[in-house]
Amino acid sequence: MVALLMRESAPKITVLMPLFNGERFVREALESILGQTITDFELLIIDDGSSDASVRIVGDYDDSRIRLIRNHENLGVTATLNRGIDLARGEYIARMDCDDISLPNRLAEQAAYLEQHPDCAMVAVMVTMMDENGNEIGAWLDDRKTGTGESIRRFLPRANCIAHPGIMIRKSILSRYRYNERQRVAQDYDLWLRMAADGLVITKLEKPLLRYRVHTASITAQSNGGRPDQKNVRTKTWFLWQRIAERKLNGFCFKVFCATGRDFCYAVAKKSLKAVDLNLRSPDKSQRAQTPKLDSDLRIMQLNNRAPVRLLVAIGKAIGTILPVSNPSSLFFFFPFQHVGGAEKVHADVVSCFAEQKPWVFFTKRSRNNRFRQLFPPQAGLFNFWPLLKYGYPLSVGIMAGFVNRHQKPVVFGSNSLFYYLLLPYLKPEVVKIDLLHAFGGKTDQFSLPVVELLDHRVVINGKTRDDLQGQYAENQVNPQLIDRVVLIENRVSVPQEYPEKIASDVITVLFVGRGAPEKRVHLVGKAATLCREKKIPTRFVLVGDLGEALNACDHENCLVQGEITDPCRLAELYRQADILVITSEREGFPLVIMEAMAQGVVPVSTDVGGISLHVRHGDNGMLIENGQEEQIVAELVRFFKLLSDDRELLKKLSRNTFDYARATFDTETFCNAYRKLLVNN
Known part of the structure; x- marks a missing residue:
């Protein structure tokens, strides 16, 4: 009878919260749990020997759902968690830390998901990061880009992507797996790896339902110790040793093994580069602090001519000369990415000019996706060997150099690729070497x-970049005659034969096309959208691209975010529907999106950076804003949007002028002829 009553009174959920010297934040954490929309839970708090007022603060709450257990001595977080598993009475165990904040509907939504998906072992939530004062400081990117079970399983061999205090797991599963007390840190990541290796379903609600606090006293900060990469390697190595001992190796374990090897090589390379950096800056320790640290890519370039590197390159060159393949075109392109981007579109356009020659294209860095791969001509050979090229350095540079050098009259062309510049010193003199610089x-x-x-x-792609290079050469005492090798070839875009008439509307459409990179300052577009709404300016903001967390949450409701669009027809239709293209970048060359927009009669309103003013003339075919303080930029954007909304005749005039300029300037045939003259004629 007693056992029956205990079962009947057992809560659905146990919220497990370890507590150690958490007096500063524990009250907020407690109230966020006690204020949940679901009430069928117990809050199991296990104090691990706190010496501050944490226990007293918990005792201030007169709530029957709170169970406070005290360890007789400090056991550490892993042993404390395992004790909590044994004491938990709920069917589900939800983790919570004493310095975080759960949103009111977190437990209800997680419990409902587990009820509806009996095959799911654990469900996490996304998190919003906050500082010790509770101020929002952004999102954890690895967390946000792994919102499905499939993406979590793909990512886990590389690194953790699940916030431990945001999970809810079936007690039956956690009782079987428990936390590994030999893993002094990252015991949560070890648990996820073991569960994933056994094929258990781990998923995530694509909602930020936990506010995750980042501060120096947190467990994560202390366990990282400034070296999260080393913690990653240790955790995965111990996991693999366990699987080997248990004879439970499978394909997932192999992926973890590969990722661990890559992480180890990265850690060793980083340590070597640090030593090289110190050596390059000054052998005198007293002077190092006064010497600026070198950029990591520049440090690799400095390392590239060292004797150990030259030896490995020589071995690679010997391998490259005997590879049983060849490139009949002798034309080699080296680009970093094949994902969506303005530079990537230009790279595809350049290669398309040589489709008949069937050139080879190598991608040298990991792309976010391969959606722009389709833009390259089908005749070209496309090789996405980036892990071998990047992590095989310097052997990979030697192999590529030996392979290229054995061809007759080879031509190499690169842009934005560190691998390409590492390769150049090892190519024979008769190889024609060309690069493309999008922006300074x-x-x-x-x-x-x-x-x-x-x-x-x-x-x-514009005269300003040439001027910037000339200044750089003079500043660094580079031979000034080298500026004569700089060739101006402006990008191309398809321009309709006739002006695309705009559909009359009471609302003007403002379009942003681009990535959420910091230099794009997409948050300024969001602020302008919100201000336009507050000032009742009839505008509609459409944002296209992989923006990530670049847009402030409070501005989302005033923007229509379309995500990445790779279909040229769909993108062209958005340009035709738009009245204004907005650019808020702090640096640019001459963005391809401006050319595409002008070709459709879309008026650019842009910060005056890079080579934009060489084509966009203020008040004639667009509007330019001084690249000053962000508040001033937003104010100017709103002022121009109001001006063009109020004066539709001016908007029509500017639209027509932008199209006429694009028709006269952005010619496809001129573009290809210039590149053919440079590459093929050489």
């Missing part, structure tokens, strides 16, 4: 500087 100030101009004398030609 994007790092490529810096890490390419040590090998600029090896380039036969440098392509820039």
